[in-house]
Amino acid sequence: MRNFKGFAESLDLSNPGKLEIATHDKWVTVHPANLVISAALAIQVGKSNAEIIGDVPETGRYLDRMGLFELTQTSSPFVYQKKEEAGRFVPIKVIKTSVDQSHFITDVIPLLHLSEKNATVVKYIIGELVRNVLEHSFAKNGAIVAAQYYRKTNRVSIGICDTGIGIWKSMNTYWHPKTDIDAIKLALTPGITGTTRKEGGTAENAGAGLFFIKSIAKINRNYFVIFSGSAQYTLLKHKKRIKGMPRLYADPARDPHSETNLLPSFQGTVVAVDISLDETPEFNDLLSSIGDVYDKAIRERKREKYKKPKFI
Amino acid sequence: MKKNIKMRKIAGDFAENKDIAKKMRIEIIMPALSKGDEVCLDFEGVSGATQSFVHALISDPIRELRNVAFDNLVYKNANENIREIISIVYRYMQESLDGNKVG
Numbered sequence: 001m002r003n004f005k006g007f008a009e010s011l012d013l014s015n016p017g018k019l020e021i022a023t024h025d026k027w028v029t030v031h032p033a034n035l036v037i038s039a040a041l042a043i044q045v046g047k048s049n050a051e052i053i054g055d056v057p058e059t060g061r062y063l064d065r066m067g068l069f070e071l072t073q074t075s076s077p078f079v080y081q082k083k084e085e086a087g088r089f090v091p092i093k094v095i096k097t098s099v100d101q102s103h104f105i106t107d108v109i110p111l112l113h114l115s116e117k118n119a120t121v122v123k124y125i126i127g128e129l130v131r132n133v134l135e136h137s138f139a140k141n142g143a144i145v146a147a148q149y150y151r152k153t154n155r156v157s158i159g160i161c162d163t164g165i166g167i168w169k170s171m172n173t174y175w176h177p178k179t180d181i182d183a184i185k186l187a188l189t190p191g192i193t194g195t196t197r198k199e200g201g202t203a204e205n206a207g208a209g210l211f212f213i214k215s216i217a218k219i220n221r222n223y224f225v226i227f228s229g230s231a232q233y234t235l236l237k238h239k240k241r242i243k244g245m246p247r248l249y250a251d252p253a254r255d256p257h258s259e260t261n262l263l264p265s266f267q268g269t270v271v272a273v274d275i276s277l278d279e280t281p282e283f284n285d286l287l288s289s290i291g292d293v294y295d296k297a298i299r300e301r302k303r304e305k306y307k308k309p310k311f312i
Numbered sequence: 313m314k315k316n317i318k319m320r321k322i323a324g325d326f327a328e329n330k331d332i333a334k335k336m337r338i339e340i341i342m343p344a345l346s347k348g349d350e351v352c353l354d355f356e357g358v359s360g361a362t363q364s365f366v367h368a369l370i371s372d373p374i375r376e377l378r379n380v381a382f383d384n385l386v387y388k389n390a391n392e393n394i395r396e397i398i399s400i401v402y403r404y405m406q407e408s409l410d411g412n413k414v415g
Contacts (some may be wrong), residue, residue: 098331105326116359120326120360124362127362127365128362128364199408199409200408203371204367205364284392291403
């Protein structure tokens with residue numbers, strides 16, 4: 001995932017009616033986030049306007065297994081036994097309704113063959129991220145999701161993408177962020193929701209979802225990336241040599257991160273999360289730490305509204 | 313009167329569908345609490361829930377009915393994760409309600 005920025009920089013979005021996907025001619029290794037962007041763009045332009053060009057090497061069969069060829073006019077050059085698919089991955093799926101989402105959580109996540117504890121974390125992350133898309137993105141093609149378990153690193157990587165209004169527009173009604181990166185940082189701040197300026201949110205939204213996901217990634221010492229509009233925010237991996245649970249901050253600018261506001265402008269949002277299963281603490285402990293920071297953020301904003309004494 | 317709600321039957325094994333939470337809140341929880349009934353949310357067989365789901369389920373009763381909700385909304389068979397999420401929503405709703413009074 002640390003190479004995601006290179007992928008985003010290489011996007012050429014100048015022709016919105018046509019999609020050409022090219023791979024390296026010797027090897028293909030992609031994060032689910034790269035796959036879901038490609039899939040979302042293919043769905044947007046339509047199968048007849050999307051193709052995979054050039055020589056795809058043998059490792060490119062992964063693109064076939066994950067379902068990318070099916071979304072383009074290019075036939076897969078790969079032949080393999082379907083039963084090989086019983087690997088630990090979730091191929092590209094499109095989720096358009098909350099009922100689709102519930103089916104996905106119940107029926108598809110078990111394909112990753114995770115322990116109950118780890119499955120809970122993955123269900124939580126996908127449940128919150130997909131719901132964000134369905135509720136806030138106004139994407140007519142829904143949420144595009146893919147996930148992969150990597151045995152060697154005992155890690156699950158998740159990518160979720162939509163081609164909706166993007167985070168800036170979603171936050172703009174109440175918060176008027178100047179740039180795409182400002183909008184992403186607002187969306188990551190606990191208690192800030194695009195649906196109101198009131199503390200505590202509305203009956204349906206608290207402004208906690210993305211903060212919780214970023215915090216889960218941080219505690220698990222992993223990457224977390226959001227790309228929307230021209231901006232990308234990347235939470236950097238918390239170094240293993242630093243002992244104890246990583247400290248959480250309400251302000252995403254305080255987390256070790258990289259950011260840019262200069263990428264090719266992508267109309268939509270992509271979220272990528274890696275979860276190291278070796279590092280997963282008890283989920284309730286993790287939630288408790290996140291909840292404490294959330295409360296603190298509200299208290300601090302509340303204090304800012306207190307009347308100040310007039311010293312003369 | 314006491315109203316028992318089997319969450320598993322309505323929200324499934326993992327409670328994440330906010331549309332269901334909203335429907336439960338509007339059609340069952342708020343009317344029952346407003347009448348002075350006790351509402352028992354039974355999480356037996358539910359392995360987890362998202363914060364968004366729990367927020368959509370109980371934040372409005374807390375905001376609108378305050379002590380009526382605190383006194384008459386009870387949770388049964390919630391596992392540690394679900395208890396933690398419910399507790400988080402209780403804490404931040406109370407913090408934020410106090411905050412909205414100021415200024």
